Amino acid sequence: MPDISVIRSGGKLTIAQQLKLTVQLSWPAMMAQLSSIMMQYIDAAMVGRLGADDSASVGLVSTSLWLFWGICSAVTMGFSVQVAHSIGAGDYARARNILRQGITACLIFSVAVALVGAAIAWPLPHWLGGNEEVCPGASLYFLVFVLALPLLTMNYLGGAMLRCSGNMKVPGGLNVMMCLLDVVFNFFLIFPTRQLDILGMQIVMPGAGLGVFGAALGTVSAEIVTAGAMMWYLCFRQEGMAIARERGSFRPVRDVIRKALRVSAPMTLEHAVICGAQIAVTVIVAPLGIMAIAANAFAVTAESICYMPGYGIGDAATTLVGQSYGAGRLDLARRFGYITVALGMVTMTVMGVVLYVCAPWVMELMTPVGDIVSLGVRSLRIEAFAEPMFAASIVAYGVMIGVGDTILPAAMNFCSIWLVRLPLAAILAPSMGLAGVWLAMCIELSFRGAIFLFRLFSGAWLRKGL
Template sequence: MGIKKGKTDYLLSLIREGKPMTLRQQLRLTAYLSVPAIMAQVSSIAMQYIDASMVGSLGANAAASIGLVSTTTWLFWGLCAAAATGFSVQVAHRIGAGDFAGAKKILRQSVAATLVFSSLLAAVGISISGMLPGWLGGDEAIRSDSSFYFRIFALFLPALQLNFLAGGMLRCSGNMRVPAMLNVLMCLLDVIFNFFLIFPSRQVDWLGMEFTAPGAGLGVKGAILGTVLAELIAAGGMMWYLCRRSPMLKLSGERGSFLPRKETLRKAVRISLPMGFEHMAICGAQIATTVIVAPLGIVAIAANSFAIIAESLCYMPGYGISEAATTLVGQSLGAGRIRLLRRFANMTVWSGMAIMGVMGALMYAAAPQIIGVMTPVEDIRTLGIEILRIEAFAEPMFAASIVAYGVFVGVGSTFIPSLMNFGSIWGVRLTLAAWLAPTMGLRGVWLAMCIELCFRGIIFLTRLWGGNWIYKLRVKR
């Protein structure tokens, strides 16, 4: 192949070639894959944090207009991510087996399949955008901005899909650095675009110098336009690197069919479908939570939205480690190394719990500063700080469920874990939230969330350490 091997590539080659790995090498590889993935995850949620803080300075109505549809945007976001995962996991297995030609064939098929899927999803999103704020119980004053925000988000779903697909393929090949750098670039571009699109022309004092900054003054509309433009540029860069520069997966100079084959689609659907239904169930529950929160008033909607974004900064490291776990476990399975697979599974889960435990403690201590950046409204800040501190206690167990889920995705086992997520959030969180909200308000909703996340972590650890899924892998092989 003539592939130039860096430190990460060398350690991953030990998996594919069946060579022994010391504990130190396993830890180093986990860190090499996790750190860039964490950076990518944090940068993606930072975009929402930036949008919220910039729009939040415009007042409660502007903040609530984004918060109202945030759970629905996550639903569509999750469906695109699930579609990409169905193909990237197959690529991880092929790479683990040393079949680079087969991995490229799957990549070609995935581009056509996911573009068709995301285009259909975009059409659905655009068609419901006008009615969505009303369905969610939003106040009349914020419906117009909410509708526009979601319509533009839906229009650019194909670009978001390509971003997910290219990033997932690169990560499954062991390249975490390029997706991380491009996601950081996307975050920086979002700041720049928002600076000029959200606010009107104004006098700015920067480092003692005063100058007139031009601006479009679009408010909420400017926030979503800045975000999708940044996503479009990042998606273009990601696809360019994947198709032209990736040592293992580049398609330039080679011919092959982009028409999806039945076997590839069947495997993708088997992996993606449970994940898609799970995202629908979880985001549906989040939408139901929004419906529970909406009658509590604009202050509660805004505080809920800000706290969700702030907490996301805490749990994004868990999703980064989860992506590393998917890569490590997927390539170990492709190479037929079940014992190594199990070691990587345990290593990544414990790492995620430790890091998110620390993040939870920091989030509790820094809650006033975190919420304070996003809004100057005192009532929103006070309520946001209280609910964010409730959630801080759940972070270690939340990490257990996130990373363990990534392990199961890596082996292509998504059905039972998806059912576990569905049962936990609908059976525990929503039931408790509906019961506690009338008496405790938004604090009761977040207490229900904290209890449910702890329960979810317990059941995922029980499955991970129970060993039955490992036994089934041995039988299959």
């Protein structure tokens, strides 16, 4: 099995070896993505047992949380891409300096974002069109997550730095641990003390009975524990990156911040406008009623199991292309781009078929409410047809991030969702209901994949790097 160090040493890699290396790095990254998505399933399934109002409370602010999470995650990429380039060039001292500066800059930024989130936590559900039954729970759920953003950002930073160092296994393993912790914490925090029948024995199971607040608290607690473990391994154990072994300045310097902004600023803006569009979709869905809000939220969570492989392979693509680019091996970077996109499209096509067949079972897993299940199944089966082209956009974006090309890809994402998805959703929702919103999404994702494939094969992204 080839090792990623071959990229830095200048060794030759056959097409078969490149494919094996892609799979070798993609598999742990996909497991990390799967564990994160499973946490969403767990929260949705557990909260779904509390009733439609609680489900709608979570669903109403979920896209707003993605906005805040995504902004903080995008900021970390500005530093991790530079680390990938430095490691590709064999300059580990520079990589460690970038890590130190990244910790400082990301903490400062995430604290500022958390303060903004806390300030809007109470009015936000009302702005999104929620009613008095769902708004209090939605506000509390949102507030817990945004207050934890600085620590969650360290989780994003630690995982991104380890992956760009070529270490996919530790982030993957820690994210699986996070998933298990989420189950345990939610089990005791969401539900009240109750009596369970286990193998014929009546057992009193203690519980805090915190409902939606317990779901947020449980997930945040699991993520905080994982963030601590991630940063400990990165700073104390990761070969070449263990900054605890030497002294160094954590003060950001102009050159590193400038390059970080060049990568992160377009990604942050792009994520903000895309999540803004998703929030706008929530506003379009809200007048359709509580059942539609809950079904939309559950369907979005259910569909995430399909694009999980795409984001995992996209993470691997960023590492492989980034290190190849840093080593000056542009032909290898291009080949890794083609291989990772093809692998993502094949994998997500299979997942789309699975989603179409298993949609009823997946929705029933998350909620016992028949009307919500019916709406969600119809939406998921529409979306299943978009998965191959969705994969193309996800992985191609990861490829382009690897060389630091983010401005035009960010603009492509922005134009696609704002000029295609939103107008179509607004037109189709009044006549087709929730199905119209998801049909608009399917059409837009197919269009987005097509324009990313065009840019990938044009080769222009290789000339736009840092």
